[in-house]
Each structure stands twice: as C-alpha cells, then as structure tokens.
Amino acid sequence: MKWLLMITLILSFETFGEENMSKPEEVTTESKLEEQVKTQNEKENEMINFNSLKKILKNDILEGEVQKKVDTVQKIKEERKDAEISKNFFPTKDDIWGFLSEYWLIRSAQDLKWDFEKPDYGIKEAINTLFRSQALIEKRIKILIINSPNLSHLALPGNNNESIFLISLPFIRTLDLTKQEIALMVLEDYLRLEAGYFVKYVSTKELNDVLGKNYFGRTMDVKEINKVLQNYSDFVAKKGFTFQEQYEVTKKMDNLLRSQMNLWTSYGQLISKIDRLVKMNLMYEHYIKLYPSPEMQLKWLNPKESK
Amino acid sequence: MPQLGNDSVSLEGLMKMFIGLIFLLLNTNILAKTDGKESEQIVGVYYLKNMFGHLHQTANPNSISLTTIACGHPIKVMKTEKSQNQNWFLAEVGAHKGYVLEEHLTTKRPECFQGTYPNFFNDLNLDLAQMYYWGRLYDQFIEFEVKVQ
Numbered sequence: 436m437k438w439l440l441m442i443t444l445i446l447s448f449e450t451f452g453e454e455n456m457s458k459p460e461e462v463t464t465e466s467k468l469e470e471q472v473k474t475q476n477e478k479e480n481e482m483i484n485f486n487s488l489k490k491i492l493k494n495d496i497l498e499g500e501v502q503k504k505v506d507t508v509q510k511i512k513e514e515r516k517d518a519e520i521s522k523n524f525f526p527t528k529d530d531i532w533g534f535l536s537e538y539w540l541i542r543s544a545q546d547l548k549w550d551f552e553k554p555d556y557g558i559k560e561a562i563n564t565l566f567r568s569q570a571l572i573e574k575r576i577k578i579l580i581i582n583s584p585n586l587s588h589l590a591l592p593g594n595n596n597e598s599i600f601l602i603s604l605p606f607i608r609t610l611d612l613t614k615q616e617i618a619l620m621v622l623e624d625y626l627r628l629e630a631g632y633f634v635k636y637v638s639t640k641e642l643n644d645v646l647g648k649n650y651f652g653r654t655m656d657v658k659e660i661n662k663v664l665q666n667y668s669d670f671v672a673k674k675g676f677t678f679q680e681q682y683e684v685t686k687k688m689d690n691l692l693r694s695q696m697n698l699w700t701s702y703g704q705l706i707s708k709i710d711r712l713v714k715m716n717l718m719y720e721h722y723i724k725l726y727p728s729p730e731m732q733l734k735w736l737n738p739k740e741s742k
Numbered sequence: 743m744p745q746l747g748n749d750s751v752s753l754e755g756l757m758k759m760f761i762g763l764i765f766l767l768l769n770t771n772i773l774a775k776t777d778g779k780e781s782e783q784i785v786g787v788y789y790l791k792n793m794f795g796h797l798h799q800t801a802n803p804n805s806i807s808l809t810t811i812a813c814g815h816p817i818k819v820m821k822t823e824k825s826q827n828q829n830w831f832l833a834e835v836g837a838h839k840g841y842v843l844e845e846h847l848t849t850k851r852p853e854c855f856q857g858t859y860p861n862f863f864n865d866l867n868l869d870l871a872q873m874y875y876w877g878r879l880y881d882q883f884i885e886f887e888v889k890v891q
Contacts, residue, residue: 522861534855537793538866541875550878552804555827559884566888578884655865 520651527647532634533594535660539667540579540591540599548582553604556580561614562621565698569622569691578621580604586671587722590624592634600624606719610712616705619688619698626687632680637666675725685735706732785819788831788847793855794877797833797840801825803881808838810870810877813854817842846880 489498526534544550558578566574575597587606591599600621607617627633641659676684692699710729713722723729796807801823811817818834822844829844856863868876 524859525862526855526859530855530858534793537876537879540879541872544875544878549882550875559886563886563888567891572888572890574888576886576888579879579882580884655862657865657867660866 520649523649523651525645525648525650525655529595531642531646532592533597533599535663535667536591536593536599538660539664542664543668546583547586547601549579549601551582553580553582557614558602558617561618565615565618565622566625568695568698571625574598574625576600578602584609584718585721587719587725588620588624589671589725590621590628590633591667592628598625598628609716609719610708612705612708613701615698615701616708619692619702619705622691623684623688623702626684626691627676627680630680630683632676633670636670636674637663639663639666671725672721673724675727678727678731681727681732682735685732689736703733703736706736783820785821785831786849788817788819788833788842788849789851790815790817790842790846791848791852791854792846792877792880794873795842795846795880796874796877797835797838797842799840801828801830801841803828803843805841807874807877808840809835810874811835811842812873813856814852817847819847843881845885 540547540549562576562578566572566576573596575593577593577597577599579599579601581601581603582605584603584605586601587603589601591601593599602617602621610616612620639659639662641656642663645659688702689699692702706729709722709726710733712719713729790811790813793813795811795813797809797811797817799806799808802825815835817831819831819842820834820839821832823830823832823841830841831844831847833840833842
C-alpha cells in the first residue's frame with residue numbers, strides 16, 4: 436500500500452510539474468502567433484501608409500526628382516514675379532525728359548502748329564557747322580519748326596546727350612534771320628538748356644523722388660506727369676528765364692564767340708534785331724516774358740559802348 | 743509598211759512638237775511669275791526705332807498716312823527710293839503697302855520706351871490721335887548728330 440501511495444504521489448507530481456512546465460510554453464506560442472498576426476496587419480497598414488511609400492520613393496531617388504520639380508515650379512513662379520515687377524519701373528532720369536518733352540509737344544500740337552508742310556531751310560548744316568566749331572560734338576539734335584508766333588524759340592530737354600530745339604517760322608521770317616543767326620540762336624538756347632534752368636523749373640520733388648523707382652502693387656500717378664507738363668506750359672507762357680539767367684547765358688556766349696569775331700558780330704546783330712522787334716512789334720511783346728530785356732543783353736555784350 | 747513607217751514618224755514629230763510647246767508655255771509662265779516676284783522681292787525685315795511712325799502713301803513725309811506703327815514693329819522692306827534728299831523704303835505693314843523713311847528704321851530690334859516701361863506707358867492711356875501726332879512729330883523733326891568732320 437505504501438508503495439502504491441508513493442507511486443501515485445510521484446506520478447501526480449510529475450503530471451503537475453508537466454502542466455506547470457507546459458503553461459509558459461503555451462503562452463509563448465500564443466504571443467508568437469499574435470506577433471505574427473500583428474506584423475501582417477502592420478504590413479498591410481504599411482502598404483497604405485504613405486510613410487512606407489516615402490521610404491520606397493527615397494530608395495528609388497524619386498523623392499529627389501519630385502523636389503527638383505517643386506524647385507523648378509518655384510523658380511518659374513519667382514521669375515514670373517520678377518518679370519512682372521520689372522514692368523512697373525518708372526522711367527529713369529536719362530529716359531524721362533525726352534519722353535516728357537515729346538509728350539508736351541504732342542499735347543501742344545494745336546497751339547504750336549508744328550504739323551505743317553515746309554521746305555528744307557538748310558538750318559541743319561548751319562547748326563552742324565556752328566556746333567562743330569565750338570567743339571560741341573556727339574550731340575544729338577532734333578529741330579522742330581513751328582508755325583506759330585506765340586513761341587519764338589526754345590530748347591527742350593531730350594534723352595541722354597539729346598536736345599530738342601523749337602524755332603518759330605513767323606519769328607525768323609519777321610526778323611529775316613540768316614542761317615548763321617538762326618544757328619547762333621540755337622546755340623544760345625543750348626547753353627540755357629545745359630545750365631539746367633528749364634529742367635529746374637519744370638521738375639517737381641515728387642517726380643524726382645519716383646524716377647527709376649518701382650511702383651509694383653501700386654498705380655502710377657498720372658497727375659504727377661500732368662503737373663510737370665503744366666509746368667512746361669507755364670514756363671513758356673508766364674515764367675520765362677530770369678535776368679540773372681539771361682546775364683549768365685549772354686556772358687557765356689560772349690566768351691565762346693569772342694575768338695571768332697564774325698560769329699560774335701552776328702550774335703550782336705541777332706540781339707539787336709530782337710531788341711528792335713520787341714520794341715516795335717506788339718505781336719512779339721510776350722517775347723520779353725520768356726527772354727527778358729534784349730537791350731540789357733546788348734549792354735552785357737559790349738559794356739564799354741554802353742558807358 | 744512604208745506607209746506605216748511614215749505614219750509613225752509624223753506622230754513622233756507631232757508628239758515632240760506638243761511636248762516642246764508645253765515646255766515653252768511653262769517656261770514663259772514661270773518667267774512671268776519670277777518677273778512679278780522680282781519687283782516685290784523683300785530686301786529685309788526692319789524695325790521702327792521711334793516711339794511711333796507712319797507708313798506713307800508716297801515718298802513724302804507730308805503724304806497721307808496709311809497706318810500708324812509703334813516702336814519695334816517689324817516692317818517688310820521691298821526697295822529703296824530717294825526723294826527730296828531723303829532715303830525712303832517701299833515697305834509692307836500688314837495689308838498696307840507704302841513708304842517709310844530709312845532713318846526711322848533699324849535692322850535690329852530696338853529698345854523701345856514702350857518695351858522698357860510697359861506699365862508706365864499703358865497707364866498714360868494715350869488715345870489714337872496722340873499716337874498719330876507722335877508719329878507725325880518724327881516726320882517733322884530734323885534729326886542729326888554733330889560729328890567730327
């Protein structure tokens with residue numbers, strides 16, 4: 436009996452032991468299965484997940500290609516914006532004056548009457564010769580003959596190294612000016628223009644502030660342009676040159692021409708003709724508003740005689 | 743047989759004459775066409791360099807304007823003519839054929855004010871009359887550069 440009990444006890448222990456030992460083994464297989472199931476799910480998820488796509492793209496160097504395309508599009512967008520900005524520049528100092536002078540001439544076409552048929556007066560050659568004799572070379576010149584006595588002669592600013600000269604046909608006919616005298620009148624106007632008297636009067640602070648600047652995102656103020664063009668008209672009709680400016684120009688002409696007596700004498704004759712005209716012809720009374728006192732000019736030219 | 747031979751010879755002759763006639767007709771036709779083309783041959787494509795310009799009916803700055811052209815506009819030039827000490831080009835602009843002053847054109851595409859400052863120029867809202875007068879202004883200008891003799 437004792438032996439039987441002992442055997443039963445040993446056997447029961449053994450089975451208990453086996454049961455105890457087999458339990459953890461069962462847990463590990465379950466967890467392994469779970470893990471296997473999870474990884475499969477994860478794999479499925481990874482197939483949809485873009486992060487996994489990213490990895491594949493990265494491995495295929497496609498991500499770099501996409502980045503390149505994005506960069507190119509960005510570059511094109513920036514270039515387009517730059518091009519659009521570059522279209523919004525206000526003209527520079529070198530480009531604005533020729534444009535403004537011509538625009539003023541267009542707007543004053545009816546007053547100045549420059550659109551008419553005329554013969555070749557040969558003025559070009561006379562001016563060319565005179566300017567060359569004064570070493571004023573590589574100057575671009577535009578001459579416009581006007582058929583109005585309201586403006587006798589004037590130099591307007593042009594673009595870089597360029598000048599626009601207005602000459603009134605009734606004025607040169609009334610005075611019966613020679614080609615040389617006309618050329619001297621143009622030279623005198625050129626000196627006035629070079630001194631900057633006209634530009635100084637017609638330009639505004641607002642205009643100078645915007646020259647060459649970009650106005651992208653804003654609208655261009657046309658009023659500013661109109662104001663400058665109005666100054667052109669006011670200068671011609673009301674303001675004119677000052678006595679001081681006239682004195683400076685006459686003295687410059689005196690210095691330039693004194694070495695060539697024939698030109699100096701011609702210049703004196705031109706001023707005398709103008710002086711007589713403004714004193715006698717009421718139609719040219721306005722001349723003094725623009726070019727004050729030709730009489731004084733004669734005195735400045737020849738001070739000894741005046742004493 | 744001899745009759746047959748005679749017949750075949752005359753047919754050959756007729757054929758030759760016929761082909762010759764066709765050749766002659768074709769040649770005269772081609773020559774006539776080339777003569778027509780020679781008178782309208784394009785000398786080159788030029789561009790207007792001024793702000794605006796005109797295509798004139800005759801080689802005279804005061805003749806009727808056929809059309810107003812803007813700076814940089816390409817112009818087909820056909821031949822040169824001299825009139826009143828000025829060189830004129832017989833030119834074609836769109837459907838119009840007329841004259842343009844040589845000094846107003848350039849062979850290379852010019853840098854135009856309108857092109858450099860497009861939005862500034864557009865904002866001015868020039869009307870057609872002003873564009874016309876701008877072209878006329880360049881017809882009336884006596885332009886030159888003082889150069890060393």
